[in-house]
Structures are given as structure tokens and as C-alpha cells.
Amino acid sequence: MIIASQDKKCKRCYCCVRHCPVNAISFKGEQANLIEEECVSCGFCVKACSQSNKVLKDFVIDVETSLNNKNTKTVALMAPSFVASFKQDPFKLVGALKKLGFSQVYEVAQGAEIVAQEYKRLYQKPLDKPILTSPCPVVINIVKKHYPKLIDNLAHIVSPMIAMADLVKQSWDEQVEVVFIGPCVAKKSEITHESVDGKVDYALLFSELEGLLKKKKINIEDCQKAPLDYLSEEYLGQLFPISGGLLKAANIDTDLLNNDVSVVEGKEEVLETLNGIENNELKPALIDILYCKGCINGPDFYDDKSTNQYKKNKVVNFAKEKKQKAPKSPDYYVEIDLSREFRVLKKKKRFPSEKEIVRILEYSEKFEKQDELNCGACGYETCRDKAVAVYHGVAEVEMCLPYLLKLTENRVTHYQKKAQNLLQLYNEIDQNIVGCSQSILAAKNFVFKASKSDSTVLLLGESGTGKGLFAETIHRFGERKDKPFVKINCSAIPHELLESELFGYEEGAFTGAKKGGKIGKFEQANKGTIFLDEIGDMSPVMQAKILQVIQDKKVMRIGGDKSIKLDVKIIAATNKDLKQEINKGGFREDLFYRLNVLTFTIPALRQRHKDDINLLIDSLKDKISKEHKLPCKSISAKAKEMLCNYSWPGNVRELENLLERLLNLVEEDTILPEHLPESIWENQSQGTNITDPNKPLDEILERVEKEVLINALKRSNNNRTKAAKLLNISRSNFYEKLKKYNLTTEKS
Numbered sequence: 231m232i233i234a235s236q237d238k239k240c241k242r243c244y245c246c247v248r249h250c251p252v253n254a255i256s257f258k259g260e261q262a263n264l265i266e267e268e269c270v271s272c273g274f275c276v277k278a279c280s281q282s283n284k285v286l287k288d289f290v291i292d293v294e295t296s297l298n299n300k301n302t303k304t305v306a307l308m309a310p311s312f313v314a315s316f317k318q319d320p321f322k323l324v325g326a327l328k329k330l331g332f333s334q335v336y337e338v339a340q341g342a343e344i345v346a347q348e349y350k351r352l353y354q355k356p357l358d359k360p361i362l363t364s365p366c367p368v369v370i371n372i373v374k375k376h377y378p379k380l381i382d383n384l385a386h387i388v389s390p391m392i393a394m395a396d397l398v399k400q401s402w403d404e405q406v407e408v409v410f411i412g413p414c415v416a417k418k419s420e421i422t423h424e425s426v427d428g429k430v431d432y433a434l435l436f437s438e439l440e441g442l443l444k445k446k447k448i449n450i451e452d453c454q455k456a457p458l459d460y461l462s463e464e465y466l467g468q469l470f471p472i473s474g475g476l477l478k479a480a481n482i483d484t485d486l487l488n489n490d491v492s493v494v495e496g497k498e499e500v501l502e503t504l505n506g507i508e509n510n511e512l513k514p515a516l517i518d519i520l521y522c523k524g525c526i527n528g529p530d531f532y533d534d535k536s537t538n539q540y541k542k543n544k545v546v547n548f549a550k551e552k553k554q555k556a557p558k559s560p561d562y563y564v565e566i567d568l569s570r571e572f573r574v575l576k577k578k579k580r581f582p583s584e585k586e587i588v589r590i591l592e593y594s595e596k597f598e599k600q601d602e603l604n605c606g607a608c609g610y611e612t613c614r615d616k617a618v619a620v621y622h623g624v625a626e627v628e629m630c631l632p633y634l635l636k637l638t639e640n641r642v643t644h645y646q647k648k649a650q651n652l653l654q655l656y657n658e659i660d661q662n663i664v665g666c667s668q669s670i671l672a673a674k675n676f677v678f679k680a681s682k683s684d685s686t687v688l689l690l691g692e693s694g695t696g697k698g699l700f701a702e703t704i705h706r707f708g709e710r711k712d713k714p715f716v717k718i719n720c721s722a723i724p725h726e727l728l729e730s731e732l733f734g735y736e737e738g739a740f741t742g743a744k745k746g747g748k749i750g751k752f753e754q755a756n757k758g759t760i761f762l763d764e765i766g767d768m769s770p771v772m773q774a775k776i777l778q779v780i781q782d783k784k785v786m787r788i789g790g791d792k793s794i795k796l797d798v799k800i801i802a803a804t805n806k807d808l809k810q811e812i813n814k815g816g817f818r819e820d821l822f823y824r825l826n827v828l829t830f831t832i833p834a835l836r837q838r839h840k841d842d843i844n845l846l847i848d849s850l851k852d853k854i855s856k857e858h859k860l861p862c863k864s865i866s867a868k869a870k871e872m873l874c875n876y877s878w879p880g881n882v883r884e885l886e887n888l889l890e891r892l893l894n895l896v897e898e899d900t901i902l903p904e905h906l907p908e909s910i911w912e913n914q915s916q917g918t919n920i921t922d923p924n925k926p927l928d929e930i931l932e933r934v935e936k937e938v939l940i941n942a943l944k945r946s947n948n949n950r951t952k953a954a955k956l957l958n959i960s961r962s963n964f965y966e967k968l969k970k971y972n973l974t975t976e977k978s
């Protein structure tokens with residue numbers, strides 16, 4: 231294989247397919263791969279690939295080994311286009327090649343001269359069909375692999391490269407290795423063609439020669455000029471790399487009025503001509519056919535920025551220059567065989583039926599004729615050609631720019647809609663859960679994600695922080711919103727009744743069981759959500775049963791014998807520290823890990839920012855006045871400040887209850903500090919801005935001490951003995967401090 235694809239470098243621009251004359255590139259897993267049986271080795275896909283995804287077979291190491299082998303003569307055959315490709319003096323390049331180790335440097339132009347005479351002989355015979363000249367290996371490959379019917383239209387004449395290699399090998403008795411150096415990738419394949427295999431040992435590109443010289447630190451400019459070697463007289467053979475060069479060398483008339491001879495060059499013209507011959511549209515003639523617009527435009531042409539005219543001039547001038555310098559024909563003449571055979575390499579492929587093509591077209595949304603845009607972006611000339619390639623498994627349906635654009639537009643619309651829905655959902659959650667501090671924003675984010683997921687949710691937090699509200703919100707904005715939300719408070723139901731509440735029972739399951747039995751909460755919640763509130767208070771026996779249900783996703787009624795399949799989202803909540811409970815043996819560790827999937831600890835109200843408390847005050851006040859049809863009073867700034875400074879052991883619930891009481895009892899339009907209960911007055915934390923530079927140290931220390939005491943009381947559920955223990959101070963010391971800070975109204 232002359233050209234191979236590298237892994238995972240393709241970016242799907244389809245540039246290679248567009249440059250390939252025979253669509254010899256397949257796409258699988260979004261990666262381009264060369265199809266060996268189809269590839270004609272023109273090499274233009276290599277040049278076109280911006281990702282260097284294609285690599286060429288190279289003989290550089292073999293050539294180096296040959297040059298280093300003392301028992302072998304390594305001979306260079308220079309493509310005649312070299313004078314236009316290298317900017318340096320051609321004879322300095324010959325000097326560089328000699329320095330590199332080549333014993334002889336011949337020009338393929340000498341072989342061209344010999345081959346041209348063979349063409350002249352062919353032309354002098356009457357032609358019974360169009361004859362294609364055969365120095366261009368790409369054209370030969372195209373005919374062998376893609377126009378098998380035209381195999382006999384190829385002139386059975388070797389290329390100048392092969393003729394010259396034969397001449398070299400036959401002229402030397404010693405072991406000779408022949409290296410062709412040129413701009414043509416396909417020469418790498420020609421050296422292995424049937425009937426000429428082994429005549430040329432290696433084929434290098436101009437760029438590979440350049441690399442080799444660089445590696446050996448040989449600068450062409452610094453080299454001494456050296457003469458070319460000759461085995462045959464040559465002058466017009468030099469014109470071979472220019473279009474029509476072969477005919478000129480063969481002295482065949484290319485007059486416009488001469489229909490018996492034509493020059494065809496370039497991808498489009500070549501394919502058009504081959505189709506024309508195949509369709510019997512062309513009459514017998516000698517067709518000088520080259521895939522490139524002359525070899526001076528070959529894929530590895532070093533100086534490819536120069537104009538065609540400039541390159542042509544360089545070649546012509548060199549031919550003229552040589553005419554004066556080149557020696558006449560050597561004394562000896564070696565007879566070489568210029569004939570060659572060609573073998574068809576085409577494998578027959580099944581062509582899809584019209585029905586199959588239509589079906590493939592429909593996959594990329596081409597239902598009507600006008601949907602077939604034939605834009606060529608995929609690299610195939612028509613949408614149908616591409617459909618055939620899809621049928622043969624070498625193209626992907628998605629290789630269609632208009633289809634991909636439409637698909638992308640649809641996706642963008644889909645995601646825009648989705649984003650809009652999510653934003654709306656987030657806004658609704660945002661309105662439901664009041665607060666704007668970082669901690670509450672994180673909580674809203676959690677609720678948003680948990681509502682999108684079906685995983686088990688565990689809500690932790692002190693009593694009244696909003697666990698119930700969060701659970702309901704998660705359900706209300708999730709996929710299950712239209713299914714039941716069943717709440718059960720595990721601490722409110724006696725242990726012995728909890729099992730029947732949760733799992734239900736069959737008629738006669740126990741004394742006192744209702745007629746017809748009873749459906750349990752799990753069953754009620756099927757397809758919806760069950761909220762197991764205060765799960766930390768559940769008895770160990772019930773914990774084991776719940777664990778079983780969660781694991782099996784099945785429930786069996788008490789007294790029943792059939793298990794009922796469950797599809798229930800579970801949200802559990804507790805104000806207990808479950809890790810501590812596990813250590814104490816009050817909570818099962820395995821159940822904890824089952825529940826501890828999407829876990830969130832809701833911050834206590836006193837831990838929240840004052841802005842959150844202010845927002846809650848306003849929102850709850852509105853809610854209460856609406857619900858209870860009470861006038862919505864305002865709250866004075868001082869009263870609000872006091873509410874914000876209070877430590878709220880009962881959290882949002884306590885705040886809600888207080889506001890309800892105030893809205894009911896305060897007669898004035900504005901709630902003032904004096905309307906607030908004693909507990910608010912007594913429990914006024916001044917805030918702990920301990921870095922306030924305007925406050926004296928003792929005041930700051932007192933504030934901090936007061937905060938610490940309040941916190942200890944909260945943590946110990948207002949149990950003073952426990953709180954004193956937490957702070958590692960004596961009970962009497964603790965009492966004194968409570969008195970000092972007016973905190974004595976707290977219950978013990």
C-alpha cells in the first residue's frame with residue numbers, strides 16, 4: 231500500500247475525497263481510510279490533507295542502506311522535471327547526489343528519448359482504437375482498477391523510467407540498485423507493477439531526497455557541479471514532463487487540425503476521455519494522457535509556487551543547454567525490451583437497486599429530486615454517487631453538509647428549548663425556596679439537580695430548616711410531578727403501626743385489620759415519590775425492612791404472598807446526625823449508604839446571611855397574610871434587625887410561626903421592636919464582626935462568647951448540662967455566663 235491513513239487524526243473535512251479521482255477513501259467511525267483496491271496512488275489526498283492524516287510508503291531507509299553498501303552500485307534516475315523543481319543549479323544537485331553516494335546520476339529523459347521512438351513506430355501503424363500512452367502510472371492505475379474495459383487501449387510500452395532502469399541494469403555487470411527520484415507518488419506503485427517489477431528498486435520523491443540531503447548535512451548550493459551520466463543520446467526526451475512532451479520527442483504532429491493525435495491532461499480531462507472511450511465516443515487516435523498537467527505539476531513538486539510557464543521555460547532551457555553539452559551516443563548500444571503487459575485489478579461490485587438508493591437518500595432527508603443538491607461537499611459528484619458509496623460501506627450517511635446543517639439547526643433548537651425549560655424550572659425552584667445567599671443558591675442548585683435525577687435523596691438539617699419544602703420541590707419539578715408525592719413522618723407513627731402504614735396489609739392480616747386490607751404508602755407512591763421524614767427515628771427492625779424494599783424495589787403487604795414491583799423515587803430526611811447514630815448503634819450503616827446518594831445539609835437559619843432572613847420575612851409575611859386573609863403589615867427596620875440577630879433555634883418554622891402570631895396580634899400597621907417576644911430581646915447576637923476595628927477588644931470577646939454559648943445551647947437542644955460539657959466548662963460557670971448575657975430564659 232503506497233498511501234495509508236493514520237489513526238484518529240481525521241477531522242472529516244472530506245477534502246481527500248474531493249481530491250480523489252476515484253473516491254478511493256472510505257469513512258468509518260468518522261475516520262478516513264484509503265481503500266487499497268481502489269486507490270490509484272495519485273497522492274493528491276496526501277497533499278490535500280491539512281491534518282497529515284495520510285502517510286506515504288517511503289524507501290528512504292532502503293536507499294540509505296543501498297548507498298552504504300560497498301558491494302552495490304547505487305544509481306540515481308532523475309525525473310526530467312528536477313530542473314524545474316530545485317531552485318539550485320541542476321549540476322550542483324548532481325554534485326550533491328554524488329556526494330550522497332550515488333555512483334551515477336542519469337536522467338530519465340534518456341529513457342524518454344528511447345520510448346518516444348517506440349511511440350513513433352506505434353503511430354506509424356494504422357490504429358484500430360484510441361491508444362493511451364503509458365508513461366503516467368496514475369492513468370495506468372485508473373484504467374486497471376476503474377476502466378477495465380480499456381486495458382487494451384493502453385500502449386503496451388514501458389515508461390521512460392523503466393526503459394532507463396533496464397538500460398542501466400543491462401549496461402553494468404556489477405550489482406546495481408536503481409533509485410528513481412521524482413515528483414510522482416504513483417511511481418512508488420509503478421515499480422511493483424506486473425511485468426516491470428524489480429527494474430527500479432526504489433522510488434524517492436524530491437522532498438524525500440531533500441530530507442536525505444539535510445540529514446547528511448549536504449547543502450546543494452555548497453556542492454561542486456558534476457556532469458550527468460549518459461548511456462544514450464538525448465535532447466527532446468527532456469521535454470517529457472511538459473504536456474505534449476512525449477509527442478514532440480517522437481516527432482508526432484500535434485497540429486490542431488490533426489485529429490489522430492491529442493494531448494489530455496488533468497483529472498477532469500482524463501476522466502472525461504476515459505468515459506468517452508468507454509462509451510465509444512472517441513475515434514481511433516494516439517492520446518498522450520497524463521493525470522497531472524505535466525509532471526512539472528506532480529503532487530510532490532518542490533517548487534509548486536512558480537507558474538506553469540516558468541517551470542516549462544526552465545525545462546525547455548535546460549534541454550537546449552544540454553543539446554550543446556551532452557555527449558553524442560555512446561559507442562555501445564544495449565538492446566532493451568520496451569514492451570509491457572497490463573492486468574485488470576478491478577473487483578466487481580454489486581450496484582444497488584433504485585429502491586436501495588432511494589432508501590439511503592431518505593436517511594439523509596432527501597425525499598424529493600430537489601433535495602439532491604449535488605453540492606459535492608462530501609467529495610462525491612452527486613448525492614446518488616454518495617448513496618452508492620454508503621451502500622458499499624465506504625461512506626457514512628452523515629457525510630452531507632446540508633443534512634448536517636439541518637441536523638445541527640434541529641439540535642440547536644432542541645437544546646434551546648431544553649435550556650429554556652430548564653431556566654423556567656430553575657426560576658420556579660428559585661421562587662419556591664426563598665434566599666439569595668451562597669448557601670441557599672447551592673441548595674437551590676442541589677434541588678434542581680435532584681429533581682432531574684431518579685436517585686435517592688437524603689436531606690439533613692435541623693428541624694424547621696425546610697427539609698419538607700425541599701422534598702416537595704424536588705418532586706414537583708421532576709419527571710414524576712404528575713404522580714403521587716406521599717409523605718410519611720417516621721417519628722410520628724408508633725413503631726408497631728409504621729410497618730402496616732408503609733407496606734399495607736391484606737384483609738385478616740392481624741386482629742383489627744380493616745376489611746379489604748389497606749394499601750401501604752410505598753404502593754401509594756408507586757411511579758411517584760415517597761418522602762420518609764425523620765428516618766433517623768425509625769426503629770432498627772423497620773430500618774432493616776426499608777433497606778430490603780429499597781434493595782429489591784419490591785414490597786409485600788403484611789399477610790400477603792405476592793410482592794408488588796415498585797418504581798418509587800425515595801427522599802429521606804432527618805435532623806439527626808446519622809453518622810453519630812451509626813456509631814451509637816441507632817442507625818444501620820448499610821441503610822445509610824443506600825440513602826446517602828444525593829445528600830444535602832440545609833443550613834440552619836442562624837447560619838444564613840441576613841439578606842436571606844430579610845427575604846424570608848417578607849416572603850413569609852405575604853404568604854401568611856394571603857393564606858389567613860390578614861392585613862400585610864410592615865416591619866420597622868429596628869425590628870427586622872432584631873429578627874436578623876436572633877439565633878432561631880426553631881429555624882424557618884419558628885420565624886413563620888412568629889410572623890403569623892405578629893400579623894394576628896399586632897394592631898398597629900407596623901411591627902415594632904416592642905411587639906417582638908421576650909426571647910427575641912434576650913437572644914440578640916450582635917453579629918460577630920470580630921474584625922471591626924472600631925470596637926474595643928473586650929466587647930468583641932463578649933460578643934464571641936455570647937455566640938458560642940448560644941451555639942452550644944442549640945447543639946445540645948437547650949440542655950444546659952450537655953452544652954456546658956460541649957464547651958468543656960463547669961455547669962455553674964456556664965450558668966453564670968448565661969446570666970451575664972441574659973440567656974437564662976432558655977429551657978434546660
Ligand SMILES: Nc1ncnc2c1ncn2[C@@H]1O[C@H](COP(=O)(O)OP(=O)(O)OP(=O)(O)O)[C@@H](O)[C@H]1O
Nearest residue numbers: 662663664692693694695696697698699805882883
Ligand atoms: N427557604 C425557604 N423558603 C420559603 N419557605 C421556607 C424555606 N425554608 C423553610 N420554609 C418554610 O418553613 C416551614 C418549615 O419547613 P419544613 O417543614 O420544610 O422544615 P423541616 O426541616 O422539614 O422541619 P422538620 O424537620 O421539623 O420536619 C415550611 O412552612 C416551609 O415552607
